[in-house]
Amino acid sequence: MKYPPKSINRVMGYKSPLARKNQDTWDVSQKHSGFSMLILGVINGIFGIWSIIQPMANNNQNVQLVLLVISAIALIAYEEIHLMKLFHMDGSRKEM
Secondary structure, three states: OOOOOOOOOOOOOOOOOOOOOOHHHHHHHHHHHHHHHHHHHHHHHHHHHHHHHOOOOOOHHHHHHHHHHHHHHHHHHHHHHHHHHHEOOOOOEOOO
């Protein structure tokens, strides 16, 4: 979040077709997704610590895996909705 990738690349950062349209969409998506990933990481970490302290009858690893997959899907949906609110599909900014 503090040091997002400066240029569009195929290795690091949040990479969706809309995020990679131009440098403006890339910069916005990297800063916003960094914050979202931080929040989801804290939630997953709290749940992981809680599941160690308070074991469940179910397999903890499977529950954590399901939570991680749900978090990833929610992150993608949230970021794409955010980008679509700010940009057209061609990468140009919408007028506010």
